[in-house]
Amino acid sequence: MYAEAPDISAGKILDISMKRLSSLRRSVFKDIIAKSKKAPNLIVNTHATFRWQHGLFPAVDFDQMRELGTDMYICLIDGVAALHTRLADEHSIRHCLKDLIVWREEEIIGTEMLCKGINDKIPFYCLARGAEEETVETFYKLVFEPEVKKAYLSFPMTHFGDIADVRREIDEFRQRMKQFFTCFDPGDLEESYLPDYAQQADAKGEDFVEVTSLGQTIRLDLNEVRQIEQDINSQIYARDFMLIDQSDMIV
Template sequence: MKVVCTGISGSGRVEYLNKVITASRKEGKPLELMNIGEMMFEAAKRLGREIKEEKILDIPQPTLDWLRAAVFEQVLRRIYSNEGRDYIISTHAAFRWKKYLLPAFDFFYLNELSPDIYVTIIDDIFSIKYRLESNPQWKGRLNLREIAIWQDEEVFITKMLASYQRRPHYIIALREPGETLYDIMYSDKRKAYLSFPITHVKAIEDHLKGVRRFKEELRKYFVVFDPMTINDMERLYKVKEACEKGVDKVTLEVDGGELKVDVKEVLEAEEDIKSQTVRRDYLLIDQSDVVVVYYPVAVMSPGVLAEMIYGFSNNKDVYVIFTGSKGKSPFFEYYATKIFSSVDEFFNYIVEEGLTQRPVKEEVKELA
């Protein structure tokens, strides 16, 4: 098993992959992480040329290409000499540097590697900016809109590489557990997109706790993709509230620290944040087998209904747990495969119907 994992600087890619390695060790799986960036610095040092981290992207492109090729030769040798092990190769798809894109991969070596899965680790752009501003290489280089564009480019390029090699591609948020990628690699669990009325749920603590309990139970049966692992919209709303009060700068709590941002910078990224929120959730539905809707409130959510319509119209079963006290909208019922009145009813159904594992592929018989 070989997995190529991409993610822009500041996305927490290596942090997430270390969680996957931890999960693999618990299960006794021989999984190894190879970080292309670190290996490039080590290779240059062995060759007598120590490169500063903040200067590596200023090196001439042919030199970077040569150094990357040397590292991939090393990667291939290690893989071929240890056939019983599985590998995650951590790399970039592209760099957004000095207002232009730099390629960060080599088609020849990707073909030689022939990965089984491609993955892109993503995070909300405010958290990414917070990390980049603490890195001398990136401090002051990218505004929020440029970060949003770069992350979108990273996902797009990786998805195209996977499509070219006819391999699956997944986007996984940094705040998902390491078991998410581990289960994609090794388990027979089907994949579920968890949809719920985020705004209404967050407003009531009991509903929020209910969603969390339901999600943890759902993970026992499915690989779960949770849209609430990205917080861009919530932070955008906070900044817009500050803007209405005439504030020019806002301090946001990010990853246990504080990020000071100009309101103007955030508003310039507003359309990107909104559009990418919708598109990202649709990508998560695309990579899922089913959509599971947990709906504990009576108020209709346009976002949930849109996700139901998208999933139902794109060949996904849509299972709805509706515990609201009022009647359901006919549109809600129309785009649901089945509606349950309780959590227990839903879990009993998926177990009894055997809906929690991927179906075994049938052999394709030749026509006589």
């Protein structure tokens, strides 16, 4: 969109009027649609929703998405610590952890509604970017090897994840299954540890929670972590059912 409007400075696209923003978006998507008619494969990287002056708006138009004729929709998500780190490093967007966990849920629901509103026969997948390693191979299989069976990996995480022998066995199981199936792995988005870390920090009299995110050691505000504890647990529960629904089997 910046190429379409060189007068707009980087990072300032949401500072323009909604009317111009909509016009720019439609113009860009018109070009994408034209390119899609000639390209053998095309991936469109876009949000389904966005916030503008505290309001929530669709990031695409249904008529243009119908014309594009998408084969599938994949909503890529990440953990709140990674999202916070990325926003702090790459953007100047004010946020708290509650914002991030709400925005993530809005994006999942928005993408699914867009998909089903365009054509309920088109597959929709929710895919985490990956906690320890990126899920590039899973993405590739979904797009280019749709015939491969899709499996939801079921294993204990909350109470056994810190026991070395059990953790090693779980990791071996995960890697083994990914050789044979397109796997939806709940371990690819891990943030259930945050409430425990918050409790430990509070016991030590600290006002921050120290975690490792994207190769960095960062500090999250203790009160912000406490504020999203229930959201974390609720979203894990809902996300597990979503991953199961988009799978052919549970392993």
